[in-house]
Amino acid sequence: MQIDPKTAPAGAISKVINGCVVPRPIAWVSSMDAAGVHNLAPFSFFNVAAHNPPTLLFCAEVRGTDGGVKDTYNNILATKEYVINIVTEDLAEAMNLSSTELPPDGDEFVLAGLTPAPSVRVRAPRIAESPASFECVLSQVVPIGDGTPGSSWIILGEVVHMHIADEIINEKFYIDAQKLRAIGRLSGFGYARTADTFEMKRPPSQLGSKP
Template sequence: MIIDTADLDPTSSYKLLIGSVLPRAIAWVSTRSTSGVCNIAPISFFTVVGRLPPMVSISLQPRSDGVTLKDTFVNIRDTNEFVVNLATIDNAHDVHRSAFEFESDVDEFEALGLTKGTTEVVRAPRIGEAAISMECIVDRIIPTPPLPDHVVWGRVERFHIRDDVYMPGGRIDTAALGAFGRLAAEYSLIDNIFTTPLPDEVVDHWATARAVRLDERPTNYSPIDTQEWSASGSTK
């Protein structure tokens, strides 16, 4: 199958991207509006873009109506700050719930029952339940027309790392985190680690095996085929 991207609408393009670029790390972003209302959203168009200063990038689409800017983006644009929190399996359902489109006057920490952790540089709270949080100041905002999408680069000013996952030598105990990522419109738990080369029999097995579902749904199930999915990254 060869697909000419000139023939794709935004939804079709999005489906191919999220099914091809995976697993994607999830930035569980907390922000605060100019009026003091706190917002939380999972952003899987997320990566590292710099080391000195440490810098991360998130990309935000509009709400599911395709027009209205998400509260997360509006808050970042208006306050010049945000917090990236690590998504881990013990918070997976709250991460998913935070993808729903709450009204702009709803404090999502309160709606989701999450703790407002203290921060040192930004006014937005970190998520207290997260093992790792990064306080970020906006470095630049890049619009990506013709759609109302935006890329945000943030300078990391403070790391908050739970003591039990911070190891001697300044590294993170990644095997202890229970991190998970985005897999198309679903999620994937990071529960195995390897270095190469792997034994041939291991490669042969995993190269042909279908992924194991943890939710007991059929192996070909996807939320993309349901009414709750939208091409905005939000859950309806």
């Protein structure tokens, strides 16, 4: 099938792109508004942007239901701080609950039965139940689109502190995927596990070493 995004029927673009760009990692973003109200929501448009400085990105879309802006985005713009927590198999239900659209003063930690734990470098809390949390300070916001539903903002944040459960990391800093058991998002209501893995050694570099 050949699909031109300019003439594709409504809904086709997200179905095709979200069905092919899989599995997507999930940033479970905890933030706080200026008054101190906690907020939590999952974002699967999520990846590593750089290691130096360590930078993660995720994208907050304009809300499809009412064209509004998500609380996560408003909080991060107001406070410049947030935490990206990793979603594991046993936290999947809580993550899903935390995606409920609540009014800005609603606290998804309470709704999902999760524990906000104090962070070290930022005021936003991390999720105590998550085995990996990355405290972030906002570095850049890149707008995409014209502000109508489907448009988004790329939110880039520098990682200023990491919390990694001792059980999932070894003394050489390798993370054990079998113990982390992160989940990824597919299209629609689909999710993937990350415990079914295989390894391939990378071919040696064919670039000459510098004189």
